[in-house]
Amino acid sequence: MKIGIDILGVDEPGRIINFVNSYDDNEVEFYVYGLEENLDKITKTKNIVKNVCTEEVLMSDDAARVHRKKKDASMIRMLSDLNNDIIDVAISGGSTGAFMASSLFMLGRIEGISKPGLASLLPTSSEHKFLLTDLGANVEAKSDDLVNYAKLGQLYMKYIYKIDEPSVALLNVGVEETKGNKVYKEAHKMIKEEVANFKGNIEARNILEHRFDVVIADGFAGNILLKSIEGVASSLGAMIKGIFLKNFRTKISALLVRKGIKAFKKKFDYSEYGGAFLLGIKKPSIKVHGSADENALYYAVQQAKQIHKTKLYDIMIETMEKGEQK
The missing domain is CATH 3.40.718.10 (Isopropylmalate Dehydrogenase)
Structure with missing residues (x-):
């Protein structure tokens, strides 16, 4: 499976870089998004796709409009790839407001869900x-x-x-x-x-x-x-x-x-409980703490694998749109 990871917007990007360099799992291919200076520090070459971006989503950015104003930001590029099925799950430790709003606008809501x-x-x-x-x-x-x-x-x-x-x-x-x-x-x-x-x-x-x-x-x-x-x-x-x-x-x-x-x-x-995720959108995006360490990222990736393997979001879409519950 292909998991997107946003390097930017976190307290210490080096933790994400260390995690990516050390993670070993043939089932997972990482699509990493960040500035060129960040991506150059990723020495691992197996199952890694580097996506050079020129912008970063900041805490001061307008959360509701950042997906339009910063289209080459790492978070936005990653969510765009998720929407276009280039990756299967997206993980970010950046601005929570921007991540939620951009996921909502770019990935879309499940039919019948007004507020994920x-x-x-x-x-x-x-x-x-x-x-x-x-x-x-x-x-x-x-x-x-x-x-x-x-x-x-x-x-x-x-x-x-x-x-x-x-x-x-x-x-x-x-x-x-x-x-x-x-x-x-x-x-x-x-x-x-x-x-x-x-x-x-x-x-x-x-x-x-x-x-x-x-x-x-x-x-x-x-x-x-x-x-x-x-x-x-x-x-x-x-x-x-x-x-x-x-x-x-x-x-x-x-x-x-x-x-x-x-x-x-x-x-x-x-850190051992994975990340927070949006319920009610059409594709899985996971939000980790901005201070997330390698341990937290590991569990977020395990969470992403579970969601992908069970086809959970496909099940949610089918169940909610058909009203097949209770």
């Missing part, structure tokens, strides 16, 4: 993961959008993680059907009617207990939840480290529980 959602896997207290969407693509979603997120999220968990009938919950301020604003109350009723194995509302405090496989929210609530989880995990990690480094005795204690601390840190390491 941004989705990502998150850890739980068990060994299982759950899918959360929307993470911030649409801060003012309608009830129809939440229903579509539920359907698309189920398809992802079914075909990528082989869960026959993924459970779905709606993030809300209470578990009762009557809780929430007008959009959420209406969405609850619609999801209950249209989506199999809908379990009702879930409160944020229970989100990491792996009660459900897919959790749905509008982009405002979903983004706040995501950043809260990341912030709490980071703060807890720092607090635990501070406790065990307090004095000689605590340092000795740290040696005894070192494996447990490493396991905790690993569970909440975002």
Whole structure:
């Protein structure tokens, strides 16, 4: 398969270059997009196609118009190749707004989808993961959008993680059907009617207990939840480290529980959960953190391989356009 990787717009392009140079998989051919000075640092020649670009998408660029104003930017060239079937999946760590808007405009929406959602896997207290969407693509979603997120999220968990009938919950301020604003109350009723194995509302405090496989929210609530989880995990990690480094005795204690601390840190390491991806567009584009390291890129590529091998986006298009669910 052919995977596009955008070198530009990230904190450290050298990490992507190191990853590309060291990655060894005969199943994957990388199409790498960047400035000539970046591409010259890629010494690997097997399964590599270099695409020299003259522009870069900046954080200050108008996200909604960058695909028209910077047609030779690495991100835009990569998405154009994805749209023209030159590559199978696109990966970028550049501007999230520009990547989402350009993916939407250049790749097109699945019929019946008005607002694609941004989705990502998150850890739980068990060994299982759950899918959360929307993470911030649409801060003012309608009830129809939440229903579509539920359907698309189920398809992802079914075909990528082989869960026959993924459970779905709606993030809300209470578990009762009557809780929430007008959009959420209406969405609850619609999801209950249209989506199999809908379990009702879930409160944020229970989100990491792996009660459900897919959790749905509008982009405002979903983004706040995501950043809260990341912030709490980071703060807890720092607090635990501070406790065990307090004095000689605590340092000795740290040696005894070192494996447990490493396991905790690993569970909440975002780099091992792949990237965020847009649900509702016709072709797969994956967004990784701008600070993504080689480990994060590795898992994003594994995610891209799974999506391609399962023909997930073809399934999504067929299912949503034919209305074949529940």
